[in-house]
Amino acid sequence: MRVVVTGGAGFIGSNFVRGRLAGSADEIVVLDKLTYAGRLENLRDVAADPRFRFVQGAIEDPDAVAGALEGVDAIVNFAAETHVDRSISEPDAFVRTHALGTFVLLEAARAHALRYLQVSTDEVYGSIEEGSFTESSPLEPSSPYSATKAGADLLVASYQRTFGLHTLICRGSNNYGPYQYPEKLIPLMVLNALAGDRLPVYGDGRNVRNWLFVEDFAAAIGFVLDHGRPGETYNVGGPDECENLAVVRRILELCGRDDSLIEYVTDRPGHDRRYSLASEKVRALGWSASMRFEAGLERTVTWYRENEWWWQPIRSGAYRDYYLRQYGFTLGP
Numbered sequence: 001m002r003v004v005v006t007g008g009a010g011f012i013g014s015n016f017v018r019g020r021l022a023g024s025a026d027e028i029v030v031l032d033k034l035t036y037a038g039r040l041e042n043l044r045d046v047a048a049d050p051r052f053r054f055v056q057g058a059i060e061d062p063d064a065v066a067g068a069l070e071g072v073d074a075i076v077n078f079a080a081e082t083h084v085d086r087s088i089s090e091p092d093a094f095v096r097t098h099a100l101g102t103f104v105l106l107e108a109a110r111a112h113a114l115r116y117l118q119v120s121t122d123e124v125y126g127s128i129e130e131g132s133f134t135e136s137s138p139l140e141p142s143s144p145y146s147a148t149k150a151g152a153d154l155l156v157a158s159y160q161r162t163f164g165l166h167t168l169i170c171r172g173s174n175n176y177g178p179y180q181y182p183e184k185l186i187p188l189m190v191l192n193a194l195a196g197d198r199l200p201v202y203g204d205g206r207n208v209r210n211w212l213f214v215e216d217f218a219a220a221i222g223f224v225l226d227h228g229r230p231g232e233t234y235n236v237g238g239p240d241e242c243e244n245l246a247v248v249r250r251i252l253e254l255c256g257r258d259d260s261l262i263e264y265v266t267d268r269p270g271h272d273r274r275y276s277l278a279s280e281k282v283r284a285l286g287w288s289a290s291m292r293f294e295a296g297l298e299r300t301v302t303w304y305r306e307n308e309w310w311w312q313p314i315r316s317g318a319y320r321d322y323y324l325r326q327y328g329f330t331l332g333p
């Protein structure tokens with residue numbers, strides 16, 4: 001199969017591309033705008049593969065999309081603005097990419113009768129104190145990030161019902177692992193702990209997340225692409241849930257630091273308390289998570305420790321300004 005992977009230069013997309021090139025005969029075209037979160041470094045090890053091609057362009061640009069689509073069978077859409085904090089301070093790009101971008105891709109998929117898989121998030125369901133969301137739970141997003149992702153999911157579903165497009169939706173829980181941009185909780189804490197910087201923890205740190213190793217999510221998306229039923233949505237939850245504060249403390253331990261580096265900061269507005277997904281439907285297709293959180297976290301810390309070439313340019317660049325605006329203090333002990 002020839003697949004266009006939009007947003008394939010980001011965290012999950014690049015892990016998906018790597019896994020798919022290694023584990024299938026697919027040819028892959030990555031279409032990516034290369035925002036601050038999209039980096040060719042993420043695809044460095046696959047760039048020379050003859051089954052791989054990279055096209056720089058935005059999903060909301062119909063010409064760029066048409067240029068990438070030649071001879072393809074499917075679109076897997078990872079392209080997104082993904083940081084909830086940025087959706088609160090600058091929501092514009094979230095609306096443009098999630099609403100307009102998804103629309104442009106759906107129109108292209110319709111014109112060429114392509115299979116279309118939308119990568120989505122547990123955040124579209126909102127927060128849940130107890131129990132887990134199923135695929136038919138109502139969508140009650142809290143942030144401009146999750147609201148625009150929910151809107152995109154609904155648009156995808158409408159193209160299946162109205163036009164009979166072969167659509168699939170995968171809603172993943174919180175991912176972690178190699179190549180994740182350090183604005184997200186786990187790499188932020190790992191890099192700060194390695195450097196001996198303070199670790200900013202929102203509110204009381206008691207928010208609960210359901211952690212999914214990125215290679216497991218990438219594999220689930222592949223499973224759904226190959227075996228999912230057209231028109232269906234599949235939740236993909238991780239095997240373990242954990243409070244943010246416990247995650248941070250474990251990272252400090254793994255990095256040989258103590259709790260004195262923790263700095264409590266003002267909570268994010270609308271911060272969801274807990275996410276949880278019921279994933280029976282994707283398990284029935286034959287997928288299951290292979291990485292428990294404890295082992296995955298150790299592997300992730302080791303990866304960041306050993307790949308300074310990847311993160312050093314980020315931590316010494318514009319990220320520092322973002323960081324100061326967000327947390328009110330600079331990187332540095």
Ligand SMILES: NC(=O)c1ccc[n+]([C@@H]2O[C@H](COP(=O)([O-])OP(=O)(O)OC[C@H]3O[C@@H](n4cnc5c(N)ncnc54)[C@H](O)[C@@H]3O)[C@@H](O)[C@H]2O)c1
Pocket residue numbers: 006007008009010011012013031032033034035036037038039057058059060077078079080081082083096097101119120121122149171172173174175176181
């Ligand atoms: N990270 C998570 O924990 C998580 C969990 C569940 C679902 N998701 C979803 O998975 C997808 C990928 O997330 P991620 O964490 O890899 O994100 P990321 O921020 O690391 O990467 C996003 C990629 O999309 C590209 N992009 C952004 N806007 C674009 C546009 N308009 N046109 C083309 N490319 C564009 C960026 O350059 C980047 O390469 C997103 O749709 C996200 O909502 C993420």
